[in-house]
Amino acid sequence: MSKLLSRIAGFFSNRTFIGVDKAGNRYFTRKEEIDGILKEKRWLEFKGEQDPTSISVEWICWLNGQRKVAPTPEEMMELEARRERVRLNVALLKKEEEERKAREGSRKAVSSGKVGGPDLKSFIRQFPSASEGDKVEQASDGRIKETHEEKEEPIPESSEPTGSGATYKPGTWQPPT
DSSP: OHHHHHHHHHHHHSOEEEEEOTTOOEEEEEEEEETTEEEEEEEEEOSSSOOGGGSOHHHHHHHTTSOSSOOOHHHHHHHHHHHHHHHHHHHHHHHHHHHHHHHHHHHHHHHHSOSSOOOHHHHHHTSOOOOTTEEEEEOTTSOEEEEEOOOOOOOOOOSSOOOOTTTOOTTOOOOOO
């Protein structure tokens, strides 16, 4: 019993105050000998309600031992300012994207009379022009037609399995030797 009481008394007397976060949570540490090995114990005392979401990432890393040094107030202010800049940039980019979509949507609706249809002409333009043996014709209604001229080329032998669904048998293919 006395060992338990001394341990409880040591818990409160041997602790070292490390810092306070933005939410008012207080962080402590103490050195404790366990099985002949000196270990550092880290913990926090919540201010008010115990809300784990109020702990910042930097303090969580310190508590878990992923950081050797506790975050300083200057570091925390700098990181908070950076996070705020990122939030503002995200909001600005979302706003610009919505405006761009609204402009493109109104432009498509006016020019084609359709709402939200795919732009096939720009899709087709991203591919290289017709290769040998292919002819591209534009019909009178604006659609693009491709015709393929057959050339007799020898089909190279392949080591890959061939066949159709009707002749396929699982587990029967063997690599060439």
